[in-house]
Each structure stands twice: as C-alpha cells, then as structure tokens.
Amino acid sequence: MPSIRTLALCSAVSLLAWAAPAPIALADPFVFTAIPDEDESRLRQRFDKLADYFTKKLGVETKYIPVKSYAAAITAFRNNQVQLAWFGGLSGVRARNLVPGSLAIAQGYEDQAFVTYFIAHASTGLKLSAAFPKDMAGKTFTFGSKGSTSGRLIPEYHIRRNFKTAPGKVFKKVGFSGNHSKTIALVQSGAYQVGAVNFKVWQNQMKAGKIDPAKVSVIWKTPPYPDYQWTIRGDVGKRWKAGFIQRVRDVLLAMKDPDLLNSFPRKSFVPASNIDYRPIWDVAKQIKLID
Amino acid sequence: MAVPTISTPSTPRFSPVAKVSMGFVAVAVACFVFADISITTLDPWSEMKRMAWGAVTPDFSVVTGLGMVVVRTIAFALSGVALGALGGFLLSQVFHLGPVRWACASVRAIHELFWALIFLQMLGLSPLTGVLAIAIPYAGICAKVYAETLEEAELPALRVLPKGTGMVSAFFFARLPEVWVHLKTYTAYRFECGLRSATVLGFVGLPTLGFHLETAFSEGNYSEAAALLIIFYVLIASLRFWMRPKLVGFYVLGAPFLLGGGAAIDMANITRFLTVDIVPAPLRRGEFLDGQTWSNLGDWTWTLLMDQALPGMIATLLLTQIALVATGILALVLFPLISRKFFGPVGRSVGHGFLVVMRSTPEFILAYIFLQLWGPSMLPAIVALSIHNGAIIGHLVGRFSDEVRLRPDSPRGLNLYGFEIVPRVYGQFLAFLFYRWEVIMRETAILGILGIATLGFFIDSALADIRLDRAMFLIAVTAVFNMGIDILSRRIRSRLRLSTQAGRA
Numbered sequence: 098m099p100s101i102r103t104l105a106l107c108s109a110v111s112l113l114a115w116a117a118p119a120p121i122a123l124a125d126p127f128v129f130t131a132i133p134d135e136d137e138s139r140l141r142q143r144f145d146k147l148a149d150y151f152t153k154k155l156g157v158e159t160k161y162i163p164v165k166s167y168a169a170a171i172t173a174f175r176n177n178q179v180q181l182a183w184f185g186g187l188s189g190v191r192a193r194n195l196v197p198g199s200l201a202i203a204q205g206y207e208d209q210a211f212v213t214y215f216i217a218h219a220s221t222g223l224k225l226s227a228a229f230p231k232d233m234a235g236k237t238f239t240f241g242s243k244g245s246t247s248g249r250l251i252p253e254y255h256i257r258r259n260f261k262t263a264p265g266k267v268f269k270k271v272g273f274s275g276n277h278s279k280t281i282a283l284v285q286s287g288a289y290q291v292g293a294v295n296f297k298v299w300q301n302q303m304k305a306g307k308i309d310p311a312k313v314s315v316i317w318k319t320p321p322y323p324d325y326q327w328t329i330r331g332d333v334g335k336r337w338k339a340g341f342i343q344r345v346r347d348v349l350l351a352m353k354d355p356d357l358l359n360s361f362p363r364k365s366f367v368p369a370s371n372i373d374y375r376p377i378w379d380v381a382k383q384i385k386l387i388d
Numbered sequence: 389m390a391v392p393t394i395s396t397p398s399t400p401r402f403s404p405v406a407k408v409s410m411g412f413v414a415v416a417v418a419c420f421v422f423a424d425i426s427i428t429t430l431d432p433w434s435e436m437k438r439m440a441w442g443a444v445t446p447d448f449s450v451v452t453g454l455g456m457v458v459v460r461t462i463a464f465a466l467s468g469v470a471l472g473a474l475g476g477f478l479l480s481q482v483f484h485l486g487p488v489r490w491a492c493a494s495v496r497a498i499h500e501l502f503w504a505l506i507f508l509q510m511l512g513l514s515p516l517t518g519v520l521a522i523a524i525p526y527a528g529i530c531a532k533v534y535a536e537t538l539e540e541a542e543l544p545a546l547r548v549l550p551k552g553t554g555m556v557s558a559f560f561f562a563r564l565p566e567v568w569v570h571l572k573t574y575t576a577y578r579f580e581c582g583l584r585s586a587t588v589l590g591f592v593g594l595p596t597l598g599f600h601l602e603t604a605f606s607e608g609n610y611s612e613a614a615a616l617l618i619i620f621y622v623l624i625a626s627l628r629f630w631m632r633p634k635l636v637g638f639y640v641l642g643a644p645f646l647l648g649g650g651a652a653i654d655m656a657n658i659t660r661f662l663t664v665d666i667v668p669a670p671l672r673r674g675e676f677l678d679g680q681t682w683s684n685l686g687d688w689t690w691t692l693l694m695d696q697a698l699p700g701m702i703a704t705l706l707l708t709q710i711a712l713v714a715t716g717i718l719a720l721v722l723f724p725l726i727s728r729k730f731f732g733p734v735g736r737s738v739g740h741g742f743l744v745v746m747r748s749t750p751e752f753i754l755a756y757i758f759l760q761l762w763g764p765s766m767l768p769a770i771v772a773l774s775i776h777n778g779a780i781i782g783h784l785v786g787r788f789s790d791e792v793r794l795r796p797d798s799p800r801g802l803n804l805y806g807f808e809i810v811p812r813v814y815g816q817f818l819a820f821l822f823y824r825w826e827v828i829m830r831e832t833a834i835l836g837i838l839g840i841a842t843l844g845f846f847i848d849s850a851l852a853d854i855r856l857d858r859a860m861f862l863i864a865v866t867a868v869f870n871m872g873i874d875i876l877s878r879r880i881r882s883r884l885r886l887s888t889q890a891g892r893a
Binding site for chain 1: 428429430431435508509512513591592593599602603606607608652654657669763764839848849851852853854855
C-alpha cells in the first residue's frame, strides 16, 4: 500500500512546512486597516490610494489589509498585525483599552462634531423633527454594525435615554445591517422602517445619487459627538525609527490631496488625542457595551 | 366443525417508525407557530429579478487575481482536510478510549466558522487560522467515521494471520487493506466538504472565494457573485478529474505554500487568549480566594444563561426542528429525480445537475442570499437549510432506491412512488435524516451570525464587543447542546433499528 505511506509522508512534510517559521519579508511593511463601515469596494479604493500616499511620504512600505468586521479590525490591531487603524469612536476606545500605550493621533475635521441621522421609509409618514421622534416606537429598526459608534452606540444611547428601555422593547424588530451602506439600502427598500446611519455616508451617497428622497428621508439628527480617528500602536517606534508616530501624524495632518480627502469624505485631518474620546467611553459604559 | 379461530393480535395501528415520524412533524408544526417567519422586504421581486439577471450575466472580469483566489480556496481545503484526516486517522486508533471519544465529539460539535472566529483571536489573519478551523472539527469527524469503518469491516484476513503477528503488521496487512477503499471514498467526500468550508471561511475574512462572494452579494454585484458561484460549482463538479489518487501527495505537499502570506504568529497573543481573554470577567478581575468573586461569577453565569444562552437555544431548537422536517419532505420529493425507477438517463442527468448545485451551495451562502431577498426572519434560514440538506439526503435516497428490486408487475408512476418505493426506502431515509439532525443544528447555530437570533447571534455579539469570555462560554453551550442532539439521534436510531450503514453524509 504505497499510497498510504506516501500520504503519511506528505502529511508529515506539510506539517513541517506549517510549523516552520513563515518566510519573513525582507522589510516588514507598515500595515494599517480600517473598520468596514461601508461597501468594501469603496474602502479598498480609498485605502489602497492612501497606502500609496503613506509609502511615498513616510518612505516606508505601507499596506492596507481589508477586514470583514469591526471586531476583526480591533483584533488585528491588538495582535500587532496592523499598527495603524482608522477606527470609529467606539472601536477606537476599545482598541486603545486593549493595547496600552496606543494613541489617537488624528481625526477628520468633521469627526470633532459627528452626527447620526435617524432615517425612515416614506411609508411610515415620519418627518424631520427637531425633537426626538418618539412615534418610531413599534416600528422595525436597524442599527449598522454591532460595533459601530454612529450606527449603534449613539443611536442606542438616545433610544434608551428617551424611551427609558432597551431598543428590543421599543421596536417591533431590531436588526444589525452590518454597515451604513446597507442600512440605507434596507430602509430604502422597506426591509426596515427606521434606521440609524452615519451622516457622512448619508451625504456622500446622496451626492452620488444612490438615495431616492421619495422613499427614504432623515427624521432626526443627534447632538454632535466625537467619532472616527486614526489610532496607532505605541510600540511602532521600536520597529521603525523613533519619532515614527509623530511622522505618521504629520503626514496625516499635511494631507491636501482633495481626491484622497474626498474619498473619506473629510475636509482635512486635525490632531486628536485619547482624551477627546472620553465621552464615547462613558456612553459605552453607561449602556454596558464596555464592562 | 370447529372453525380455527384466528387470533388477531392487537396490532398497533401505526408502526414505531410512523409514530416517530408523525411526532417529529407535529413538533415542527408546533415550532412553526412560535417561529418568526415573515417576508419583511417590501419588494422582494425587484431584488430577485436583479439576482436572476446577474445569474445569466456572470462577469468574470471584476475580481482581480481570480485564479489565485481559486488556488487559495483549494489550498485551504487540502491543507485542512489532510491535517484533519491524518489527525482523525491517528485518533481512530485510540477511539475506544472514552476521553478520546468525548474529545472528538466536542470538537466536531463546534462549527468550523466558530473555530475560525476563535483562531482569529489567537493567530489573526494567518493562513493557519483557516487550516486549523477546518482541520480540528474534521479530525473529530474523521476519527469517528474511520473508527466505525474499521470496526464494522469484516476481516477474513485477520483470522488467517500466523500466530504471533504483531499488532502493527496485523493492522497494515489484514485490517487496513479491507477498509482502505471505504476510508479513501470517505476522505474524498470530506475534501468536497472542505472546499465548501474553505469557501465559507472567506465570509469572516480568509482570502478564499467566500471573501469575494460576501463582498459581491452585500454590494449587490450579482453578476460578479454569479461568476464566483459558477467557478465554485465547476470546482466541485470537476473534482474527480483533477483530484486523482496519484496526485494527492503532490497536492498536499504544495498546498501549504499556496495559502498566501499573512500576519506572523505571536505566541504572546495565543497565551493571552488562553490565559486571560477567555477567563470569565469576574474571575479575571477579582481575587481568587474572595467569596465575592465567586458570587459575581455565579451572577455572570446565570445572566449569560438566562439572557443569551436560553433564548438562543430556544430559537436554535425551533429552527432546527422546522428545518429537519422541511429537509425530510424536500428529500422525499427530490429523490426520484435521480432514481432509475422514475427517470431515464436524460431526466436523471438533469436531476443530478440540479441536486449537485443545490447540495454544493453551502447553506451559509444560501441563507445569506435569501436574507437579502426576504429580510431577516427564520424563513431564509429554513429554506436554505432544507434546500442544502434536502438535496444531500435526496441524492443518497435516490441512489439507494436504485437497489430496490421490483416485481415485474409493480405499479408505475405515483403509485410506484407512494406504495412501493417510499415504504421500502423509508427506513434508510430516516437514518440519513437523523444523521443530518446534529449537522442541521450546527448549521442553524452558525446562521445566527447573519442576524437570526440563534446561538450564533449571541456569540457574534459577544465577539463584536470583544467579550471573548462570553463568546467562549456560549460556544461551549452550543457544543454541549449539539452533543445532546447527537446522543438523542443515536438513541432514536437504535430504538427504531435504523441502519447505520452508509448514512454518514
């Protein structure tokens, strides 16, 4: 039975191949990721361009790796498989909590006062109001991703504050669309009657003509809160040169290319620090998303 | 003139098999009442039209490096299955030991997607994550099947061995040759499953076909999705042409080098996961000897059980029981499509093609598609599970029905189906269905990741919150629950004396 032996031998050799240390790339590239908050093809376009920009400006080979979930982005950052990440408010505080020494270094100009839009399908009859729209009780409701700031944390906070109970008790059905593009699509199609969405994604898709105002519209805008930011690991200086964090920050703040900025879309990047996100931490703790 | 009295024993009106069947149908109907079944999209037809249009206009150009994606998918399946089969084979030698049996039962009770999510925490997006996610549960499954095959084999050669033959020699010269073909066939089947698993693992981020399928579907690029699915079907359908026994060694050797690079593995991450992350929060934070710690742990466990595990288990059970009966009904409807008793060669090849597509599509992907169409409820999951599993069982029953011998004056058409074939294949059919029971439950749990409130939903939520202790606890609950179903299924099978032969699908 030579084939058994061959098979056993092959398996053994393969085992060795796995066990052997992975061939190490000549120079470790600087790797970053981003929370998958929008359609992946959009993100890929945006971040591949950005990787080129970093490579050129930092003089270090920089790579973007796409991930499938917010948690995966946090885990990759925590496990040092990426050193820099474009996080939302909540994913950022979670990541920095897990990686001592990591720093929020820059945020979008708009992220200093970010807003969540509550949107509703036309058939609900809900209209834009300044006051929190309590009529949405009893409808079906979709958040974005479970780990999203603008699509989960902030809307859930306002729902709990106004209805004094959990979203599951307020609405007929509660779902998690996965990302903001999907939230808009689901409410527009009527799969859910009401949803909560990142205002930047909403504006961007409106501009791109992807939203039919006859079918879906904004019914409430939350008060502003701090959101997206670039977070970097504190130990990158060891792997690259000292002062690397400052250089990454400078390169981000100096970004002028309108093409690149529009792809986020942000007007510019401005400095940020861990303390700016204290309100997010408090809110997350209050609604028990963080222990 | 004594008329011999024929004593009519008070025979029960229904056989035990019929009673069990009716019992399961009744339970499913009851579950249906409590299940959340609805179509929530306002206009499912327009999306379905777009999907159908995509299906007839596949676009192969969009995925860059498609060839590499296909190679990676195969490489993950090969590496995972090879490692799993090797591990399973070694374990099958000691399968008579209780702890080994239990260990195997518990690793296979956890779906490969859950394994992937666990390894993602320890190893990140390293190729090893995907390989182990397939290899570990497959080792548990292979160990069981190999051990049973070895045990059931008739071993005439063993009896004629000279006295004093060593155990190892006896094994290789008398035992193994008898069952080698069975082991090979089963391992080949496992490889087909491995291709499905590797594809599905893409949904959580590994660089296989599923990665791009998820993107294409979620963005509504149905022409791209169709192209990817067609490639997947071609891969499965062409298996016997490129998966030659002589080439296996060559493939297995090459596979590890084709998995693609990935992040380097850091021991510290593994240690942290095992010693910190998965330790329940109250134990991690409190003093070990403090009474308060243990009372906190009690609260933690109780809350998790009542608020998450219990509702998750109820939803999982509801969905499983409905899907099981729907699977059974669909299998009974589908099997004639490939049976010689009902169709000629042309009809049968059409039937085969149809069943291959239905059973090859992983239920996770089917459920994902139906969710897009109908919105979140249990309906997409029920349809997905019954299509996938119904086609598998339909295929097995169809083949079995070919072996049924008919009298020359047997009825035809519906009468043949209802009064002859179905009654005669029914026992085998039930055996297949009960084998599938725990598989269906394992799949049901995983569909929670897509948003249906089964156990997977709560596990996914815990992972999203980076509460790995809760995730592991819930995964353990899922595994125990699944093992319970496995035991129950075995009891029912042996009570009804359903054949255990060839039922391992």
